[in-house]
Amino acid sequence: MISFSHVxxxxxGNEGRASHALRDVSLExxxxxxxxxxxxxxxxxTTLFRLMSAFDRPSSGVASVAGYEIAQLTAATLxxxxxxxxVVFQDFKLLRDRTVFENVALPxxxxxxxxxxxxxxxxDGLDGVGLAHKADEFPESLSGGEQQRVAIARALIHKPGxxxxxxxxxxxxxxxxxxxxxxFERANAQGTTVFVATHDHAMVKSRAKRxxxxxxxxxxxxxxxSP
Amino acid sequence: MGFSLIAQDLKQVLRTWRRQPVTASATLVVLxxxxxxxxxxxxxxxxMKRILATWGEKVHLSxxxxxDVSPNVISALQAKLKSMPDVRDVEMxxxxxxxxxFREQMASYAPDLLDDSEFATPFPASLKVHLAEGIxxxxxxxxxxxxxxxxxxxxxxxxxxxxxxxxxSYSSFFQTVSAGxxxxxxILLMGSLFVIGNSVRASINQRRDEIEILELVGASREAxxxxxxxxxxxxxxxxxxxxxxxxxxxxxxxxGLMKSSFAFARMATEIRxxxxxxxxxxxxxxxxxxxxxxxxxxxxxxxxxxxxRRVRGDA
Numbered sequence: 397m398i399s400f401s402h403v404x405x406x407x408x409g410n411e412g413r414a415s416h417a418l419r420d421v422s423l424e425x426x427x428x429x430x431x432x433x434x435x436x437x438x439x440x441x442t443t444l445f446r447l448m449s450a451f452d453r454p455s456s457g458v459a460s461v462a463g464y465e466i467a468q469l470t471a472a473t474l475x476x477x478x479x480x481x482x483v484v485f486q487d488f489k490l491l492r493d494r495t496v497f498e499n500v501a502l503p504x505x506x507x508x509x510x511x512x513x514x515x516x517x518x519x520d521g522l523d524g525v526g527l528a529h530k531a532d533e534f535p536e537s538l539s540g541g542e543q544q545r546v547a548i549a550r551a552l553i554h555k556p557g558x559x560x561x562x563x564x565x566x567x568x569x570x571x572x573x574x575x576x577x578x579x580f581e582r583a584n585a586q587g588t589t590v591f592v593a594t595h596d597h598a599m600v601k602s603r604a605k606r607x608x609x610x611x612x613x614x615x616x617x618x619x620x621x622s623p
Numbered sequence: 624m625g626f627s628l629i630a631q632d633l634k635q636v637l638r639t640w641r642r643q644p645v646t647a648s649a650t651l652v653v654l655x656x657x658x659x660x661x662x663x664x665x666x667x668x669x670x671m672k673r674i675l676a677t678w679g680e681k682v683h684l685s686x687x688x689x690x691d692v693s694p695n696v697i698s699a700l701q702a703k704l705k706s707m708p709d710v711r712d713v714e715m716x717x718x719x720x721x722x723x724x725f726r727e728q729m730a731s732y733a734p735d736l737l738d739d740s741e742f743a744t745p746f747p748a749s750l751k752v753h754l755a756e757g758i759x760x761x762x763x764x765x766x767x768x769x770x771x772x773x774x775x776x777x778x779x780x781x782x783x784x785x786x787x788x789x790x791x792s793y794s795s796f797f798q799t800v801s802a803g804x805x806x807x808x809x810i811l812l813m814g815s816l817f818v819i820g821n822s823v824r825a826s827i828n829q830r831r832d833e834i835e836i837l838e839l840v841g842a843s844r845e846a847x848x849x850x851x852x853x854x855x856x857x858x859x860x861x862x863x864x865x866x867x868x869x870x871x872x873x874x875x876x877x878x879g880l881m882k883s884s885f886a887f888a889r890m891a892t893e894i895r896x897x898x899x900x901x902x903x904x905x906x907x908x909x910x911x912x913x914x915x916x917x918x919x920x921x922x923x924x925x926x927x928x929x930x931x932r933r934v935r936g937d938a
Binding site: 446449453470474478485493 | 638639641642643832833835836837838839840841842843844846926927928930931
């Protein structure tokens with residue numbers, strides 16, 4: 397499902413010096429897996445997340461996700477790739493001028509879904525994150541945790557084959573974090589491959605999942621954690 | 624494009640305006656002001672040309688006849704003049720008609736002249752040569768000079784006059800106004816397009832987040848750009864209507880001013896506002912400018928990787 401081979405992501409600093417956010421990253425994630433990516437701040441978790449979600453392209457190396465090579469995505473194929481995955485961004489990326497319902501419905505809207513089935517699926521999705529009663533509100537009126545839950549509902553609404561999340565529980569209390577993880581596990585149980593970048597060690601430890609570690613842009617040894 | 628898509632896009636445009644009324648209003652105000660300026664230049668330039676053309680129509684050649692010229696010679700001369708390509712019509716002005724016209728013109732200065740039955744005409748008979756369109760409207764001094772010379776050599780002609788110095792001044796004024804108008808119009812048009820482009824760019828830049836998010840959830844380019852195009856078209860259309868209304872108000876004020884303060888120039892009857900076809904053309908062009916400015920701007924942002932550009936520059 398996800399295959400990175402000798403991937404680099406390099407940025408040019410203000411003084412023109414190149415710095416590697418990712419260096420020689422290689423990894424494999426099979427279809428149906430649930431994988432955590434951990435590492436300290438600035439280790440490269442978000443950069444790796446960005447490449448996986450085609451938010452950005454690698455500077456070199458081969459990054460393949462869901463059958464698409466990220467660097468080769470064109471303006472025409474990019475939307476198709478993004479419709480096949482679900483992404484939870486650290487800063488939520490909700491449309492401020494649309495209601496909670498409309499934000500969650502966005503992936504279905506884009507696919508051309510309409511009518512009562514869309515209504516039902518969106519309300520079910522919102523129910524899953526405990527926000528059905530806020531369907532008509534705008535994101536600005538929600539707390540950070542609520543906005544994050546809306547973003548999660550949006551990422552799962554179209555039943556993607558791959559769910560990629562960057563710090564999805566960063567703004568949530570432990571109880572709600574556990575609920576969100578349960579949602580992810582439920583999606584995983586239904587066949588969705590899940591990749592979660594997080595620095596929440598307590599949560600990672602509480603789940604028996606494969607964990608990838610990243611440090612200074614380089615991948616460490618992978619391991620399995622038992623609760 | 625189906626009606627439901629257009630309806631959805633319109634809904635989105637209205638929603639954006641409701642949520643960001645200041646941005647939408649600022650774009651509309653800038654666009655209206657720019658279009659009003661272009662419209663003003665257009666109306667002024669059209670009317671200037673009309674006034675100059677009217678003045679040009681008054682240019683004619685006076686062919687003064689010799690005192691003892693016979694009717695046969697006059698007829699031959701009239702036929703000869705009428706056959707010239709730049710001549711529209713030839714009118715005979717007898718000595719008596721010339722005297723009557725003079726008395727009429729001088730009546731306010733010398734009222735006694737009207738009652739003086741013994742006023743002997745000092746004026747010769749003449750042929751008033753009306754010129755074809757083109758030679759009089761663009762004030763072709765050289766052609767008129769050549770024509771006057773050739774007529775002056777004909778049998779029975781004493782002298783030819785066409786108000787040479789007036790025609791020269793008119794010609795030079797007409798050319799200056801035409802060239803100046805074109806240059807000023809072009810500068811204003813370029814300036815306005817620049818202002819319009821920047822205003823639309825600022826408005827769309829404020830919604831860069833929206834474009835990024837739509838890209839990241841997999842919206843196609845068409846789906847992202849269509850509402851912006853529709854918004855640009857609507858803003859262009861409304862701005863054009865506002866600009867036309869502002870210009871109509873200005874025009875009515877100008878006509879009033881001309882009637883009250885410049886009545887002697889009799890220009891108020893010569894000028895007019897844009898006719899319906901011109902107004903429709905103006906609105907259509909402005910609508911297109913609004914749509915194109917919007918489309919070009921959103922195209923420069925929406926290449927699928929809008930979000931990636933926010934991150935530090937790639938090495």
